[in-house]
Amino acid sequence: MMSFQNKDGLKSQTILDAVGTPPNTARPTTQRNMSPVRMEFGQSQEAPMTVVSTPTNNMSGNDQSSNEIGSVFIDGKRRSARANYSYSANGISAADKLVMDKATRRAVERNLDSLVATPQKGPNMPKDTGKSPIDTCTSNLNSIGISLGSTPKSIKISNNALKHIKIDKIKVQPKAGTTGSGEVNPFSLSDGENSEDDSSLLSCLVKDITDVDLDDLDLGTKICDLKVSGRKSKSSSIKEKARKRAQKTKKKNFPMKGLFWNSRGLSDLAKYRYISEAIRDHNPDFVTVMETET
Amino acid sequence: MSRANLNQLSRCADFIWHCLPPRGHSGGILLGVNSLILDLFLIVEGEFFIKFHLNNKQDDFKWILMVVYGPEQEDFKSVFLSELVRTCQQNTLPTLIGGDFNIMRHIKEKNKDNFNPRWPFLFNAVIDSFDLREIELTGQQFTWANSLTDPTYEKLDRVLVTTEWELKYPLVTVHALDRGVSDHTPLLLETDDPAFSEHPK
Numbered sequence: 001m002m003s004f005q006n007k008d009g010l011k012s013q014t015i016l017d018a019v020g021t022p023p024n025t026a027r028p029t030t031q032r033n034m035s036p037v038r039m040e041f042g043q044s045q046e047a048p049m050t051v052v053s054t055p056t057n058n059m060s061g062n063d064q065s066s067n068e069i070g071s072v073f074i075d076g077k078r079r080s081a082r083a084n085y086s087y088s089a090n091g092i093s094a095a096d097k098l099v100m101d102k103a104t105r106r107a108v109e110r111n112l113d114s115l116v117a118t119p120q121k122g123p124n125m126p127k128d129t130g131k132s133p134i135d136t137c138t139s140n141l142n143s144i145g146i147s148l149g150s151t152p153k154s155i156k157i158s159n160n161a162l163k164h165i166k167i168d169k170i171k172v173q174p175k176a177g178t179t180g181s182g183e184v185n186p187f188s189l190s191d192g193e194n195s196e197d198d199s200s201l202l203s204c205l206v207k208d209i210t211d212v213d214l215d216d217l218d219l220g221t222k223i224c225d226l227k228v229s230g231r232k233s234k235s236s237s238i239k240e241k242a243r244k245r246a247q248k249t250k251k252k253n254f255p256m257k258g259l260f261w262n263s264r265g266l267s268d269l270a271k272y273r274y275i276s277e278a279i280r281d282h283n284p285d286f287v288t289v290m291e292t293e294t
Numbered sequence: 295m296s297r298a299n300l301n302q303l304s305r306c307a308d309f310i311w312h313c314l315p316p317r318g319h320s321g322g323i324l325l326g327v328n329s330l331i332l333d334l335f336l337i338v339e340g341e342f343f344i345k346f347h348l349n350n351k352q353d354d355f356k357w358i359l360m361v362v363y364g365p366e367q368e369d370f371k372s373v374f375l376s377e378l379v380r381t382c383q384q385n386t387l388p389t390l391i392g393g394d395f396n397i398m399r400h401i402k403e404k405n406k407d408n409f410n411p412r413w414p415f416l417f418n419a420v421i422d423s424f425d426l427r428e429i430e431l432t433g434q435q436f437t438w439a440n441s442l443t444d445p446t447y448e449k450l451d452r453v454l455v456t457t458e459w460e461l462k463y464p465l466v467t468v469h470a471l472d473r474g475v476s477d478h479t480p481l482l483l484e485t486d487d488p489a490f491s492e493h494p495k
Contacts, residue, residue, distance in 0.1 A: 254350070254352045254353060254485075255484065255485055255486040256331070256350070256463070256485040256486075257482065257483060257485070258359075258390075258392070258482075258483040259480060259481070259483070260392045260451060260453065260481040260483070261476065261480035261481070262394040262438075262478035263475075263476050264476045264477060264478065265321075266324070268475075270475045271475050272299070272303065274474050274475050274476075275303055276302075276304075278471070279303065279304055282482055284482070285327065285328045285331045285332055286325070286327040286332065286348075286359060287304075287324075287325070287327075288324070288325050288359075288361040288392065288393065289323070289325075290321065290323055290324075290361070290363040290393055290394045290478075291321030291394070292313065292316065292322040292323065292324045293321055293322050
């Protein structure tokens with residue numbers, strides 16, 4: 001089992017790189033080829049996941065399935081006729097598993113054409129090709145002097161750990177806006193998830209890592225652009241707010257003056273002059289005089 | 295007082311004057327507003343007050359300016375207070391009430407010991423019931439003095455505002471001017487603290 005340390009971000013990055021770099025892969029071409037069919041966590045742009053949930057759908061572009069016709073009803077549910085249904089104890093159809101395996105394999109093929117040992121697709125494909133990414137990365141890591149483990153179980157655990165590092169990385173990245181793996185917290189790892197779709201997950205991992213590595217420069221400039229424009233809009237909005245506030249306060253604090261005076265009569269000239277001078281001096285907006293006549 | 299005299303009083307300023315003529319025990323009230331700043335759209339007269347419903351032309355702030363002149367005689371103070379209550383109940387707009395109420399509020403508003411707490415008690419009850427707030431007077435403690443050798447000082451003039459009016463002009467101040475030729479002190483109300491409004495930019 002590997003041990004990660006927070007400071008040792010470089011090391012983990014190296015490991016991830018090793019996972020993501022199968023031998024004989026020309027990275028630039030791989031990256032370019034897979035960009036149109038990139039698969040993200042939680043959302044599948046392409047067929048695989050959809051196929052699993054609705055077995056009657058034909059896999060688009062699959063020349064095998066085009067030979068299969070129609071659907072059959074099993075236990076009142078519509079099932080694809082091409083599948084030979086035999087349910088396992090937990091109720092999951094073995095054929096469903098098969099379809100899923102195929103789907104994930106296809107995704108792997110599209111994303112990383114050379115990752116799978118035999119890119120040729122078809123029914124003759126060995127069933128354990130789904131595990132080949134793990135084998136590949138084990139051998140990769142071995143080549144740089146890191147062993148994932150001696151037993152298959154420990155290899156699987158280490159593999160899950162790597163996956164979680166990648167998941168954390170993806171979660172952190174959009175917020176921090178950085179591409180480095182320094183923010184990855186290796187202590188938040190947890191083992192023992194279901195390994196059903198290991199291969200597809202791993203392919204996503206691999207793809208994303210190569211993405212990041214190759215697009216490092218582009219990403220940097222993009223982030224800079226975003227920051228600049230963001231700052232611009234922010235400052236302009238602040239200015240506008242300040243202007244609005246100024247208008248508001250100007251309106252609200254429009255000065256008003258008033259004069260109250262009990263003059264005890266206004267008939268004599270002194271009082272009359274006093275008010276007149278007070279109006280001239282203070283320029284009030286309203287003047288009130290009480291007891292104008294005594 | 296003639297209209298020509300009134301116009302001369304305000305000189306070049308475009309003032310609208312309204313006069314409550316003296317009747318009975320009230321000495322009459324004169325109220326003028328600058329028509330360039332304030333739109334006068336309603337006048338209400340009472341026995342002891344004039345009410346102007348005004349609209350500030352700059353910001354469309356509608357409010358009521360109420361000027362009161364309370365009676366000096368004890369016999370009419372209850373009539374005055376009940377009229378004050380009645381007219382305050384009718385006010386739906388932010389209101390400013392100012393003038394010579396001829397009633398004190400606290401014993402400290404008189405420099406002599408012969409303080410009758412009856413009317414101050416009722417007056418304070420009215421002020422409390424309408425959530426009015428008195429704008430603290432600056433410059434002087436009292437607003438009236440008699441001409442005896444040992445003069446009596448009292449605070450009879452004041453400015454009260456409703457909560458809504460104070461929200462509109464939270465920095466309002468009332469300052470006592472030089473007493474001049476009357477035995478009452480003129481009060482100058484300013485909605486902006488002069489210290490803050492010296493630099494309008």
